[in-house]
Amino acid sequence: MSKYQVNDKGYYGPFGGAYIPEMLYPNVEELQNRYLQIMEEPSFKEEFEQLLTDYVGRPSPLYHAQRLSKKYNARIFLKREDLNHTGAHKINNTIGQILLAERLGKKRIIAETGAGQHGVATATVCALKGLECVVYMGEIDIQRQAPNVARMKMMGATVVAAQSGSKTLKDATNEALRDWINNPVDTHYIIGSVVGPHPYPDLVARFQSIISKETKIQLLSKTGKSTPDVVMACVGGGSNAAGMFYHFLDDEDVKLIAVEAAGHGVHSGESAATTLLGKEGVLHGSRSILMQTTDGQVVEPYSISAGLDYPGIGPQHAWLFKSGRGKYVSATDDEAMQAGLELTKLEGIIPAIESSHALAYLQKMNFSGDETVVVCLSGRGDKDLDNYMKYFNL
Amino acid sequence: MQINKNSNGLLSIYFTAGYPTLNSTIEIAKTLEQSGVDFLEIGFPYSDPVADGPTIQHSSEVALKNGMTLKVLFDQLKDLRKHVKIPVYLMGYFNPVLQFGVENFCKACREVGVNGTIIPDLPIYEYEELYKPIFEENKISNIFLVTPQTSEERIRKIDSLTTNFIYLLSSNATTGKHLEVKNQSEDYFNRIKQMNLTNPFIIGFGISNKETFEKATAYANGAIVGTAFVKILAQNNPLRLIPDFIGDLKK
Ligand SMILES: Cc1ncc(COP(=O)(O)O)c(C=O)c1O
Numbered sequence: 001m002s003k004y005q006v007n008d009k010g011y012y013g014p015f016g017g018a019y020i021p022e023m024l025y026p027n028v029e030e031l032q033n034r035y036l037q038i039m040e041e042p043s044f045k046e047e048f049e050q051l052l053t054d055y056v057g058r059p060s061p062l063y064h065a066q067r068l069s070k071k072y073n074a075r076i077f078l079k080r081e082d083l084n085h086t087g088a089h090k091i092n093n094t095i096g097q098i099l100l101a102e103r104l105g106k107k108r109i110i111a112e113t114g115a116g117q118h119g120v121a122t123a124t125v126c127a128l129k130g131l132e133c134v135v136y137m138g139e140i141d142i143q144r145q146a147p148n149v150a151r152m153k154m155m156g157a158t159v160v161a162a163q164s165g166s167k168t169l170k171d172a173t174n175e176a177l178r179d180w181i182n183n184p185v186d187t188h189y190i191i192g193s194v195v196g197p198h199p200y201p202d203l204v205a206r207f208q209s210i211i212s213k214e215t216k217i218q219l220l221s222k223t224g225k226s227t228p229d230v231v232m233a234c235v236g237g238g239s240n241a242a243g244m245f246y247h248f249l250d251d252e253d254v255k256l257i258a259v260e261a262a263g264h265g266v267h268s269g270e271s272a273a274t275t276l277l278g279k280e281g282v283l284h285g286s287r288s289i290l291m292q293t294t295d296g297q298v299v300e301p302y303s304i305s306a307g308l309d310y311p312g313i314g315p316q317h318a319w320l321f322k323s324g325r326g327k328y329v330s331a332t333d334d335e336a337m338q339a340g341l342e343l344t345k346l347e348g349i350i351p352a353i354e355s356s357h358a359l360a361y362l363q364k365m366n367f368s369g370d371e372t373v374v375v376c377l378s379g380r381g382d383k384d385l386d387n388y389m390k391y392f393n394l
Numbered sequence: 395m396q397i398n399k400n401s402n403g404l405l406s407i408y409f410t411a412g413y414p415t416l417n418s419t420i421e422i423a424k425t426l427e428q429s430g431v432d433f434l435e436i437g438f439p440y441s442d443p444v445a446d447g448p449t450i451q452h453s454s455e456v457a458l459k460n461g462m463t464l465k466v467l468f469d470q471l472k473d474l475r476k477h478v479k480i481p482v483y484l485m486g487y488f489n490p491v492l493q494f495g496v497e498n499f500c501k502a503c504r505e506v507g508v509n510g511t512i513i514p515d516l517p518i519y520e521y522e523e524l525y526k527p528i529f530e531e532n533k534i535s536n537i538f539l540v541t542p543q544t545s546e547e548r549i550r551k552i553d554s555l556t557t558n559f560i561y562l563l564s565s566n567a568t569t570g571k572h573l574e575v576k577n578q579s580e581d582y583f584n585r586i587k588q589m590n591l592t593n594p595f596i597i598g599f600g601i602s603n604k605e606t607f608e609k610a611t612a613y614a615n616g617a618i619v620g621t622a623f624v625k626i627l628a629q630n631n632p633l634r635l636i637p638d639f640i641g642d643l644k645k
Contacts, residue, residue, distance in 0.1 A: 017517075018519075019488055019515045019520065020515060020517065021444070021514035021515050022517075022538070022539040022540065022544060022563070023541050023543075023566050023568075025517075025541075025543075025548075026541075026543040026544070026545075164451055165451075171442075174442050178444060178447075178568045181444070181445065181566065181567060181568050182566070182571055184541075184566040185543075279493075281489050281492060282515065284442075284444075290489075295463040295464065295465070295490060295493060296440070296464075296489040296491070296492060296494070297440065297458060298441045298442055
């Protein structure tokens with residue numbers, strides 16, 4: 001067993017666990033007891049793989065970005081999760097979880113969403129399977145992300161405004177957990193990142209691990225070697241990064257770079273750079289690193305990218321950070337926006353602003369020319385056009 | 395007063411410290427005792443109370459805005475035992491406790507004379523593995539919850555870990571969700587009663603008036619009123635309303 005993977009108690013080093021009230025225990029325990037066994041079933045594997053191929057459009061290409069490579073003096077590949085159905089890596093997880101929910105006999109699906117990408121990916125798989133879908137979204141995010149709200153509604157989902165607290169992703173997650181407490185029997189909660197009580201961080205990472213699994217195969221055929229020197233990904237809760245890192249964790253020669261959102265600057269008071277600003281704490285059922293006051297109240301983060309403004313990170317990331325296996329860095333709003341525009345100009349690809357944070361760190365890497373680098377392009381920028389237009393006065 | 399297997403018809407009230415005003419904690423506690431309440435649960439607020447419905451969420455939010463922290467609360471409770479004789483439990487989420495330091499928290503509870511704690515998101519496994527000796531050293535009883543979905547095996551386990559009372563939820567719900575005790579709850583109360591647990595049990599969630607209080611205490615050693623009382627605190631000059639509210643419950 002890898003020392004970077006979850007142990008049989010649900011922990012990554014000191015992080016993880018299932019810090020949940022008793023009301024959630026039966027549902028979480030059922031998942032803990034059954035997820036691995038269900039995921040191993042041949043019929044599950046077959047349906048999962050078939051949907052990833054025919055519905056999501058996998059494998060996603062590993063694209064050698066030549067002009068970007070030239071600019072940063074390295075051999076840079078982009079793992080094109082932006083080309084997935086619904087436009088981001090989020091669908092890998094929702095496909096896996098809907099198949100799990102079916103096998104658990106659940107009739108009703110709930111989810112939280114920030115930017116709406118995970119909400120759309122959840123509404124999509126619920127439409128696919130004909131299951132009832134309720135998505136919690138902060139009232140403020142509903143206003144900021146109208147097109148994604150419309151998509152969810154078109155697919156038959158009910159979008160419920162989270163009106164508590166700061167009315168954003170953290171509160172949408174609270175509302176989803178409250179819904180699950182009040183519907184203890186027939187409901188499955190499709191959480192959108194590698195956060196939440198055990199087994200969610202592991203469950204979601206396993207579904208997202210397809211990203212690095214394909215990358216290894218693709219690298220081997222393109223470069224003759226299945227491991228790169230560096231992999232890079234942005235981190236909100238950390239699911240695309242967890243998937244990008246998964247099959248490289250034990251290969252200590254592969255550098256893992258995780259890029260958080262620094263908003264207006266790490267120390268500006270408006271940031272989501274969790275590992276730099278956070279302390280060990282418990283939120284949404286797991287022990288991890290958390291932005292909080294000295295009294296233990298959770299601080300509201302900020303980033304121009306709605307998908308990255310979460311005050312915590314998944315427990316596996318907390319462990320990769322603390323153990324030194326991963327390097328956790330950050331990029332500001334401005335750096336990300338410039339990197340997004342640069343990729344568009346150099347390669348003709350408009351990235352999601354989340355993914356632009358990973359790209360923004362390329363300039364700080366100081367490559368020497370022969371490194372092979374894989375950047376996870378977690379999503380496409382269609383949803384962010386408004387932001388790009390405002391920012392660049394287009 | 396000791397809560398024990400022979401206790402009968404005990405009434406406990408939950409309220410959030412620092413609500414409606416920062417310094418109302420002790421006054422409310424005194425008035426509740428004088429009005430005939432048998433023990434108290436004082437909530438310490440958290441920014442993300444996932445087990446709570448809108449009423450207690452709101453009281454927590456106001457309390458935080460008023461400046462309530464665990465440090466402030468322990469300062470307010472310094473002379474608790476000069477004013478209040480009935481048992482007092484602190485109830486809240488784990489993260490503020492973790493930041494205060496679990497050991498500091500238990501010591502502070504002991505120093506001010508708090509009897510026990512209810513921390514819904516500190517699960518049994520973590521409690522046993524990491525914190526049990528600290529609670530025991532300081533003679534602080536940690537109270538665990540049981541819901542209609544909790545398995546018999548787990549209830550037995552909770553009973554064996556418990557040193558005070560078991561907190562039985564009338565339904566699997568957030569606080570204030572049902573202000574009634576559902577009919578099927580009575581089957582479940584009966585089931586628990588038949589288990590002959592070592593510890594007394596107190597029913598909470600959904601207890602709001604004399605009728606629900608009596609229904610619950612027909613099975614349990616006592617019952618806890620939370621949301622319905624926090625709603626009283628939202629009114630003007632709430633202290634004057636407390637005696638009648640309690641009187642009506644216990645009549
Ligand atoms: C395109 C994209 N990338 C990244 C993220 C951040 O999530 P995670 O850190 O779980 O990958 C999101 C979240 O909405 C997203 O939409």
